[in-house]
Amino acid sequence: MTIQPRPSPDPKTVARKVRRDLAVRRTGRFGMWLSPFVVYLFLWVPIIVLVVFSFNDGNSVSVWRGFTTRWYENIFHGTISAGTEAARFQTELLLKALRNSLLVATVATLISSALGTMLSLALARGRFWGRKTLDTLFYLPVVIPDITQGIALAVFFNIVFETVQRLFGVRLVSGFGTIVIAHVAFNVSYVAIVVRARLAGMDPRLEEAGRDLGANHWQTFWRITFPNLLPGVMAGALLAFTLSLDDFVITFFNSGVGTTTLPLFVYGMLKQRVPPEINAISTLMILASIILVGGSLLLQQRGNRDKG
Amino acid sequence: MTRGKVRGDRARAVGMALPATFWLVVFFLLPLVFVAFSSFMSRGPGGQPVSPATLAQYERTFTVFGPVLWRSVGVALFATFISLVLGYPLAFFISRRRSPATRMFLLFLVMLPFWTNFLVRTYALITIMQRDGLLNGLFKSLGVISAPLQMLFTPAAVMVGLVYGYLPFMILPIYASVEALDRRYVEAANDLGANDWTAFWRIIFPLTLPGVIAGSILVFIPAIGAYVTPDLMGGTRGLMIGNLIQGQFGGRGNVPLGSAISMVLLAMVFISVLVYTRWGQREE
Numbered sequence: 001m002t003i004q005p006r007p008s009p010d011p012k013t014v015a016r017k018v019r020r021d022l023a024v025r026r027t028g029r030f031g032m033w034l035s036p037f038v039v040y041l042f043l044w045v046p047i048i049v050l051v052v053f054s055f056n057d058g059n060s061v062s063v064w065r066g067f068t069t070r071w072y073e074n075i076f077h078g079t080i081s082a083g084t085e086a087a088r089f090q091t092e093l094l095l096k097a098l099r100n101s102l103l104v105a106t107v108a109t110l111i112s113s114a115l116g117t118m119l120s121l122a123l124a125r126g127r128f129w130g131r132k133t134l135d136t137l138f139y140l141p142v143v144i145p146d147i148t149q150g151i152a153l154a155v156f157f158n159i160v161f162e163t164v165q166r167l168f169g170v171r172l173v174s175g176f177g178t179i180v181i182a183h184v185a186f187n188v189s190y191v192a193i194v195v196r197a198r199l200a201g202m203d204p205r206l207e208e209a210g211r212d213l214g215a216n217h218w219q220t221f222w223r224i225t226f227p228n229l230l231p232g233v234m235a236g237a238l239l240a241f242t243l244s245l246d247d248f249v250i251t252f253f254n255s256g257v258g259t260t261t262l263p264l265f266v267y268g269m270l271k272q273r274v275p276p277e278i279n280a281i282s283t284l285m286i287l288a289s290i291i292l293v294g295g296s297l298l299l300q301q302r303g304n305r306d307k308g
Numbered sequence: 309m310t311r312g313k314v315r316g317d318r319a320r321a322v323g324m325a326l327p328a329t330f331w332l333v334v335f336f337l338l339p340l341v342f343v344a345f346s347s348f349m350s351r352g353p354g355g356q357p358v359s360p361a362t363l364a365q366y367e368r369t370f371t372v373f374g375p376v377l378w379r380s381v382g383v384a385l386f387a388t389f390i391s392l393v394l395g396y397p398l399a400f401f402i403s404r405r406r407s408p409a410t411r412m413f414l415l416f417l418v419m420l421p422f423w424t425n426f427l428v429r430t431y432a433l434i435t436i437m438q439r440d441g442l443l444n445g446l447f448k449s450l451g452v453i454s455a456p457l458q459m460l461f462t463p464a465a466v467m468v469g470l471v472y473g474y475l476p477f478m479i480l481p482i483y484a485s486v487e488a489l490d491r492r493y494v495e496a497a498n499d500l501g502a503n504d505w506t507a508f509w510r511i512i513f514p515l516t517l518p519g520v521i522a523g524s525i526l527v528f529i530p531a532i533g534a535y536v537t538p539d540l541m542g543g544t545r546g547l548m549i550g551n552l553i554q555g556q557f558g559g560r561g562n563v564p565l566g567s568a569i570s571m572v573l574l575a576m577v578f579i580s581v582l583v584y585t586r587w588g589q590r591e592e
Contacts, residue, residue, distance in 0.1 A: 145573060248426065249550075266431075282428040
C-alpha cells in the first residue's frame with residue numbers, strides 16, 4: 001500500500017474554514033457568557049421579588065405602594081392580618097408551628113446523627129455478613145420519592161395503631177412521635193453518607209497508632225476516631241436538621257390532626273387565604289436558612305483546615 | 309490477629325449497625341412491603357385493602373390513570389432536558405473560572421436558593437407567574453401582550469417549577485465532571501483540525517457524559533415523584549403521579565389503588581437508578 005500525499009488545500013477553502021471555526025468559537029463563548037445571566041436571573045429574581053415585596057405597603061405582590069415594616073411588626077406583635085381575635089389565633093398557630101418544627105428537627109437530628117454515625121462506622125470498618133445488602137438498603141431512602149415514603153409510613157402506622165387497639169385497647173394517634181420516627185427514617189441515610197465521606201478521607205494509621213500505643217477500643221474511639229470524625233458528624237447533623245425543617249410531604253401524611261409544623265402551616269396559608277404577612281414570614285425563613293447553611297459551610301471549612 | 313479478636317470486632321460492628329438497621333427495616337422497608345402487598349388487594353368499604361388478591365388495581369392504574377402517568381413522565385423528562393440545557397453551559401462557565409474563590413462563590417449562588425424552604429421557593433415563583441404578577445406586568449409594558457397570560461395551572465407551569473426546584477442537582481455533577489476533564493484532549497482535537505463544535509460533541513460531551521447522566525437522574529427522580537409543585541402550580545390540568553397517589557389516601561380513597569400507583573412510580577425510579585449505576589458513574 002502506498003501512501004498518497006494529501007493534495008494541498010485550496011487557500012480559499014482554508015480561509016473559509018478558519019472563518020467558520022472562529023465564528024463557532026465566538027458563538028460558543030457568547031453562549032457560555034450568557035448562561036450565568038439567564039440561570040442566575042431565573043434562580044434569584046423570584047426570591048428577590050419576594051423579599052422586596054415583604055416591605056410593600058399594600059396587599060399586592062406586584063404593585064409597589066411604598067415602604068413599610070408593618071408586616072414584620074404584625075408577626076412580632078402577634079397581630080397577623082390586622083389585629084382581630086382571629087389574627088391573634090393565626091399568630092399563635094404560626095408560633096406553635098415554629099416551635100413544633102424546631103422540636104421535631106432537634107429530636108430527629110439527635111437520634112439520626114447517633115444512628116447514622118454508628119452505621120457508617122460499622123459499614124466502613126466492620127466485616128460482617130449482609131454488609132453489602134445493608135450498604136444498598138441505606139441508600140434507598142435517598143432515592144425513593146418522599147410521597148411513597150410518606151404514604152407507606154402512614155399505611156404502616158394505621159395498621160400498627162389498629163392492631164394495638166385490638167390487642168390492648170389503647171388508642172394511639174399520629175402526632176409528634178410519628179413525625180419524629182418518619183424524619184429519622186429518612187435522615188439516617190443522609191447522615192451516614194456524609195459521615196462516611198469524612199471517614200474515607202481519614203488516615204486509618206491514626207487509629208492503628210493509638211492501638212499500638214496501648215489504647216483500648218473505647219479510648220481509641222473517643223480520643224482519636226471521634227474527634228477526627230466530628231466535622232463530618234456536625235455537617236451530617238446540620239444537613240439532617242435542614243432536611244427535617246424543610247420536609248413537607250412526609251410530615252403531611254404522618255402528622256395527624258393536632259401537630260402542625262412550619263411547612264404545613266405555610267402550605268395551609270398557600271392553599272387557603274394568603275395573608276399579606278406571607279412574604280415577611282417567607283423572608284424570615286430564607287434568612288434563617290442562610291444563617292444555618294452559612295454556619296454549616298464555615299464549620300466544614302474549619303474541619304477541612306484542621307485536616308490539613 | 310487472634311480469632312477471638314476478629315470475632316469481637318465483628319460483634320462490635322454488628323452492634324453498631326444494629327440500631328440504624330432496625331430503624332430502616334421497621335420504619336422504611338416494612339412499610340414499603342405493606343404497600344407492595346396492598347397493591348394486589350381489593351378495595352374494602354372504607355377504602356382499606358381486603359382480600360381477595362387481584363391485579364385490578366394495576367389495570368386501573370394503566371387504563372384510567374394512564375394519561376396522567378404518561379404526562380407525568382413527559383413533564384419530568386422535559387424538565388430534565390431544560391435543566392440540562394440551562395445547567396450545562398453554566399457548569400462549564402463556572403469550571404472555567406481561574407480563581408477557586410470565584411468558583412466557590414458562583415457555586416454558592418447556585419446552592420443558596422436551593423437551601424431555602426421548598427414551599428417558600430415555589431410560592432416565590434408563583435407570585436412572579438400569577439395573573440397580576442411581575443412577568444405579566446413586564447410583558448404588558450413591553451407591549452408583547454395586551455391581556456395578561458394565564459401561566460399558572462398548566463403543565464408548562466409545573467415544568468418551570470420543577471426546573472426551578474431541581475436545577476442545582478443538574479449543575480453540581482456536571483460541574484464535577486467538567487472540572488475533572490483533561491484539557492489536553494480538547495487541545496489535541498483542536499490541533500488535529502477539529503473546530504469547537506466538533507471538539508465539544510466528539511471529546512468534551514462524551515467525557516462529561518457520566519456527569520450529565522448523574523445530573524439528569526438526580527433531576528428526573530424527584531421530578532417524577534413531585535407532589536408539591538403540581539399541587540400548587542398545576543391545577544387540574546397539571547396533575548402528576550404524586551397527586552394521584554395522594555388522592556387515594558384519606559377520605560373516599562382507595563388504598564390498594566394508591567399502593568399500585570406508588571409501585572408503578574417506584575418501578576420508574578428503579579429504572580432510573582439502574583441507568584445511573586450503569587452509565588452515570590465515572591469508571592475508576
